[in-house]
Structures are given as C-alpha cells and as structure tokens.
Amino acid sequence: MDNFQTVLRFFMNQKATIGYSFMALLTIGGERVFSMVSFQCPCNHDQNFAYGLTFLLGPAGVLLILGLFFSTRLWRLYTGCCLNPMKLCPRGNCFGSLRVFMNIFSGACVAPVMWLCVALLNGTFYECAVSGLDDNLVVDLFCKNKTLKCREELARVPCDRSKLTADERMELLLMFRAQSQILGWCIIIISAFVGLLGTCYTNCRSKVSYLQLTFWKRYVEKEKECFDTFAADYANKLAERNLQSFFENNDPVPFPFPNHRAWEEIS
C-alpha cells in the first residue's frame, strides 16, 4: 500500500508533464486525422494559399481561444472589471495585471504553437499554401533551373495531376517539405528558448526563495482542493436550510456566512 502511495505521489508530481504529453499526442493525432480525412488541396492558383493557411492557422486560433476560455486565473482577475476599473490598476500601476495577462496568454499559447509545429513538421498544409503563391520573386526561386512549364503548373504540384515529369514534381515536393520542416524546427527552438527566458525572468524577480515557492505552490493547490470540498458542504447546508424554511413556511434560521467584502478580498 505504501509503494502504491509512492507511485501515486510520483505521478501527481509529474502531472504537468503528463498533461503536456497527452496534449502533444492529441495534437499529433488531430493533425493526422485532419490531413487524412478532411484536407484535400484544391490545386488551384487562387485558392491554394488561402486553403493551406486556413488549415495551418484556423485550428491554432481555435486552440488559442479555448485556452483562454479554460483559464481560471483570467476570469478571476477579470470579473467585475467593468464596474470597477480601478481593480485592474490598484494604486495607479497597471503593471501587475499586465504581467498576469502576459502570463495567462503565454499559457494559452502552448497548444496553438504545438499544433503549428506538428503541422509544419508534417508539411502537407505548408505544401499546399506555398504552391499557390503568386509572387514573381518566390516563383522564380522555386523554378530556378527548371523548365518553363514549372511556373504554370506550380499550383498543381501537391495533387497528382500536374503535367510535370515525376522527377521534377518530386523535387519540388521535397523542397516544400524541407522548407516546412526547417520552419517547424525554428518555431520549436524559438518557443523553447522564449519559455526558458520567461521562466528565468519570473524566477529572477520573485522575492521568495525557490523552496518557499514550491511550498506556496503546494499550498495553493491544497487550498483549491479544500475550497471545493468546503464550498460543496456549505452549499448543501444552505440549500437544505432554505428549502426547509420555504416548504414549512417559516423564517430561515440564521446561518454564519462570509459577507460580500470577504469574497472580494480572497479573489
């Protein structure tokens, strides 16, 4: 039983890692499903770019918005701000809430960046998008050392219907894929570096030492858990009392309850 507890505690400590791994697997699976089932490059001069870009950026945008949606901290900070704008800038400096916003935003960016990386490493969407580019400069770059047909048939390269020779087509496809993957790795490294710098900065500015910080993190977690239990308990008691008084048609018994100001303070 003790061993089981140890294993459980180990997994609880690695919660964040497990969560991110799960998210990565989900993203990869989703990308596979999309590029298999739904994605089919139109191979059309006017639409390729818009279509490819939609599949690259659309899901990323949706993931970003979902990330903001499920952020408890955003709503905790945000509630009642219209009625009391002073809350965002207590004592004249808006810097604190700006930093919290940055923090929330960067947290919500994890999933979209993951999607972008997975999609770019696979390369299907980028292929379609870039083959529809109409800019002369780009087309010249792609069709260097190729026959004249290349310029006309560029948009048909992702599909199997171009009039180019199989060799030329293969070459173009491999080039697109290589560009896509290089771009994907660049995004991965840049975002990892930015994440490291950000963590450095926040840790650097914190007034408390590292061990104290870990203690407070654990405290906050525990408090959230306990808050849930306590809230459920109190809500249950309150509901029973109110309904009893309603059905029996008499005055409710007094009930100890935190006032409005106390709620404001703990938020």
Place this chain on the structure above:
Amino acid sequence: MDNFQTVLRFFMNQKATIGYSFMALLTIGGERVFSMVSFQCPCNHDQNFAYGLTFLLGPAGVLLILGLFFSTRLWRLYTGCCLNPMKLCPRGNCFGSLRVFMNIFSGACVAPVMWLCVALLNGTFYECAVSGLDDNLVVDLFCKNKTLKCREELARVPCDRSKLTADERMELLLMFRAQSQILGWCIIIISAFVGLLGTCYTNCRSKVSYLQLTFWKRYVEKEKECFDTFAADYANKLAERNLQSFFENNDPVPFPFPNHRAWEEIS
C-alpha cells in the same frame, strides 16, 4: 474507495466538457448518416441550390428549436407572462429579461452552429448548393479558364453524369470543397471569438467575484437537487394526508404549506 471518489468528482467537474464532446460526436455521426443515406444531389439547375441549402439549414433550424425547447430557464421566465405581462418588464425596464433571452438564445445556438461547421467541413451539401447558382457573376468566376461546356454542365458536377472531362470535374469539385471548408473554419473561429467576447462581457458586468460565482453555481445545483427531493417528499406526505382524510371521511389535519406568492417569488 477514496481514489474512486476523486475520479468521480473529476468527471463531475468536467460535466460540461463531456456534454459538449458528446454533442459534437453526435453531430458528426448525424452528418455522416445524412450525407450517406439520405442526401442525393438532384443535379438539376433549378433545384440544386434549394436542395443543398435545405440540408445545410434545415437540421440547424430543428436543432435551434430543440435547444429552445429543452431550456428550463426559458420556461421558468416565460410562465404566466400572458396573464401578467408586467412580469417581463418589472419596474419599467425590459433590459433584464432581454439579456436573459439573449443568454438562452446563445445557449441554444451551440448545436446548430456545430452542425453548420461539421456540414461545411465535409462539404457535400455546399457542393450541391453552390453548383446550382444561376448568377452570371458566380458562374463566370467558377468557369474561368475552362471550356464553354462548363457553364452548361455546372449543375451536373456533383453527380458523376456530367460531360466534362474527369480532370475538369475534379478541379471544380476540389474548388467547391475548398470554399466550403474555408467557410466552415471562418464560422468556427468567428463563433469561438464571439463566445469568448460574450463570456468576457458577462464576467465583466458581474458584481460578484469569480470564486463567489463558482460557489453560487454550486449552490444553485445543490438547491435544484434538494428541491427535487424535498418536493417529492412533501408531495408524498400531502397525498397521503388528503387520501387518509378522504377515506376516513374527516377533516384533513392542517399542513404547513407555502402560499401562492412564495411560489411566484422563487421562480
């Protein structure tokens, strides 16, 4: 046993997420079934547009109406309004009930928008609808760089009976599908954005803090549960008393019971 409780509580907290996932799966499955079994484009100049649009918007309308049907809040607000129209506009401002209506309407819109997105991402319905368009401008756009036959045969493209070459037909089909999917992603992103803005707005205008809000949400849930139990209990007791007094043919014993006004108030 404790572990099981934790798992159960986790799933209860994710109730909304699970519900929406279930709804999404149901929508996708329904769309598949419809487009496989029931949908068959007439490939006819005059009917294509109406037929495609019916399949796109018909189920969406039905889902909207169903959503309004099963909204408890709508009926709670609405009962007795005909007899007492003042109830909708207490103290002269109808703004409050208008906001509640907006709220209910947006909640009922989730399923129709989901249907629209799934149907557009699949593209079968849109294909049929758009190929029946008669407008010269649109047809010119579709048949650019194509043979003259294209204009005549446009309506037959979704079926396999057009006289166009397989290549041309494929090109048109891919173009329609691309348009449909781009449109679908646009709707997804716009509705996600609107949802985020709406949540921002309601949270912004709320007078209570976020934690208090979560507490009240839980309280309302509990109250509903308790109300069910209490109501069943009291109804049982009342029925027994009345029947007893009826069979024993004597006056019913007095019974504490909330009066009519109290019922009105809690609604």
Place this chain on the structure above:
Amino acid sequence: MDNFQTVLRFFMNQKATIGYSFMALLTIGGERVFSMVSFQCPCNHDQNFAYGLTFLLGPAGVLLILGLFFSTRLWRLYTGCCLNPMKLCPRGNCFGSLRVFMNIFSGACVAPVMWLCVALLNGTFYECAVSGLDDNLVVDLFCKNKTLKCREELARVPCDRSKLTADERMELLLMFRAQSQILGWCIIIISAFVGLLGTCYTNCRSKVSYLQLTFWKRYVEKEKECFDTFAADYANKLAERNLQSFFENNDPVPFPFPNHRAWEEIS
C-alpha cells in the same frame, strides 16, 4: 519480504544508471522515429545542408533547453537574483556560483550529446547535410578519382534519383556514413573523457573524504523526501484553517510558521 526490500534497495541505488539507460533508449527510439517518418532529404543543392543540420542540431537544442528547465538546482540558485545581485557573488567571489552554473550546464548537456552521438552513428542526417556543401575544397575531396558528373550530382546522392552509376553512388554513401560514424565515436570519447576529468577535479577539490561525501549525498536525498512530506502536511493544515475561518466569518487561529529569513537560509 526482506528479499524484496534488498532488491528494491539495489534498484534505488542504481537509480542514476537506470535513468541514463532509459534516456539512451528514448533517444535511440526518437532518432529512429524521426529518420523514418519525418526526415526526407530534399536532395537540393541549396537546402541539403540547412535541412540536415536542422535535424542534427534542432532536437539537441530542444533537449538542452529542456534539461535546463527541469534542473531544480538552477532555479534554487537563481531565484531573487535580480532583486539582490549580491546573492550570486557572496563575499566578493563569483567563482562559487560560476562553478555551480558549469555543473548544471554539464548535467543538461548529457541528453543533447546523446542525441548527437546516436544521430551521427546512424548517419542519415549527416549524409544529407554534407552532400549539400558547396565549398570547392570539400567537393574536390569527395569527388577525387571520380567522373566529372560527381560534382553536379553530389546533392542527389542521398536520394535514389542521381544519374551516377550505382557503384559510384554506393561509394559516396559509404564514405559519408563512415565520416559520420567516426565523428560520432570522437564525440563519445571526448565527452566521456571530459566527464572523467570533471569528476576527478570536483573530487580533488572537495575537503571531505569520499565516504563522508556519500553520507552527505544520502542525507540530502532524505532531507528532500522529508521536506516534501512536511510541506504537504503543513500546506494542508494551513489551507483548512484559512478556509474554515473564511466561511465561518471569524478570525483565524494563530499558526506557527517559519518566517521569511528562515526560508532564505535553508535555500
């Protein structure tokens, strides 16, 4: 039961070894997956070098950053350094923290070096990178004693589409692979040597004897374990007390708690 304890203790002692073996297996598996699924040399003069280098160094960079991320010691040293730069250089000599930084960095280098070795021993990435080199000196070296075509077709060697004879192509491929593996073994030997020297140096400079050192290592481990348990316990108690006082709307009972200075000292 006693035997089980012995086995468990044996494995606990070999924790580091098991961890490194696991990491090595993961690296090898990851390299295989990447070179099978994702990697496809573009066989293009301009891109080969960038593409191959991206796959060689990109994952290594990501692993380095991840290693720094999960280093507890780095953050323990680093917190609060901006607010109090004196902390990094206590009593005027920055040598101590510099040594700790070196230590942390070398620890984080293990995984990237492992990746480099595995990738070079396999040779796929190096092949692609080196075949895209444009430098005359290198090309001359590669194409010594070969036909003139060799210079033109060098970039197409990793793919199966070059116009060289199968014999010549095979010769070039084997040469590339041999270079890659020699490079890989060099890196392995150099890093092992550097690791040995580093351990020698730190043991040489330590004031305590080897047995004392092993005792301290074990003590530090135990302390960390105990700290976790104690912190969880105290956080739980504190959270319960605060929430109880909040819901019952009265003053919290006093709670013994270490002050800020004590936290600073133990970090």
